[in-house]
Amino acid sequence: MKVKLFGMLKTMIPGGKDLEVAIAEGGQVRDLVHSIQVEHPQVGELLDKKKVLISVNQEIAHWDTVLKEADEIALLPPFAGGSCVSWAKEKG
Numbered sequence: 001m002k003v004k005l006f007g008m009l010k011t012m013i014p015g016g017k018d019l020e021v022a023i024a025e026g027g028q029v030r031d032l033v034h035s036i037q038v039e040h041p042q043v044g045e046l047l048d049k050k051k052v053l054i055s056v057n058q059e060i061a062h063w064d065t066v067l068k069e070a071d072e073i074a075l076l077p078p079f080a081g082g083s084c085v086s087w088a089k090e091k092g
Helices: 008-012 029-039 041-048 084-091
Strands: 002-005 053-056 073-076
Touching: 008 041, 029 041, 029 053
Parallel strands: 002 073
Antiparallel strands: 053 073
């Protein structure tokens, strides 16, 4: 299964590419996490500590979410940013 990476996660993988992870049809997110922990321990550690969210088909997934071959999977690191409201007040 293809796993999309964003932000700092791309820098943790040699070549900065998305991951290809072998998971059997009907496997769960927990199986995906285990495979990533074995292949990429630094990323696996962040997943284990819940510092990175897992998205399946653009929805936050849980450990028992069942995966299908056609699913769109992404690892989402913490995002930082400001508020558009505060920016608008400064410009207003």
